[in-house]
Amino acid sequence: MTDVHSPEQRSFNMSQIRGRDTKPEMLVRRSLHAAGLRYRLHGKGLPGKPDVVFAGARAVVFVHGCFWHMHRCKYGKPAPVTNKDFWAEKRRGNAGRDVRNRAQLKADGWKVFEVWECQTRDAEELQAKLAPVIAFVQGSGKRLRVPAKAEEPEASVPFTKTGRPS
Numbered sequence: 001m002t003d004v005h006s007p008e009q010r011s012f013n014m015s016q017i018r019g020r021d022t023k024p025e026m027l028v029r030r031s032l033h034a035a036g037l038r039y040r041l042h043g044k045g046l047p048g049k050p051d052v053v054f055a056g057a058r059a060v061v062f063v064h065g066c067f068w069h070m071h072r073c074k075y076g077k078p079a080p081v082t083n084k085d086f087w088a089e090k091r092r093g094n095a096g097r098d099v100r101n102r103a104q105l106k107a108d109g110w111k112v113f114e115v116w117e118c119q120t121r122d123a124e125e126l127q128a129k130l131a132p133v134i135a136f137v138q139g140s141g142k143r144l145r146v147p148a149k150a151e152e153p154e155a156s157v158p159f160t161k162t163g164r165p166s
Helices: 007-015 023-034 084-107 123-144
Strands: 052-054 059-064 111-116
Touching (some): 023 059, 059 123, 084 111, 111 123
């Protein structure tokens, strides 16, 4: 089957695909925010620039597009008919990079969560997918708090009338 669009139209369509603030990402962010969680976006210093970063809990969430990252669902399986070799290599590269980034984050002590585009299509499925994220982040706040140390009383130093120690 050939492409239904001209090469110019296909090029334009592909150029309009965003990497940030996509609909699936916005759905995930709204759900996490509604659960009372606060986060940073697109962690610049972290491998793969995770979409959502909970620095205090050392947890990250990646929101992957099924097609671009080769998910095993019906949306990730179809391969483009034209320019097959280019797209196969591009998609394999994305999936391989995901594996490396996830491994690096885990090695650095981060908890990594993934949400796929197809999981954001149903609100109940999305909530079920985000429940472990919410539980982990809310629970980790309790573990990260360090009890306040009792201050040791300072030795009393006699002062003169000028306020300087004698």
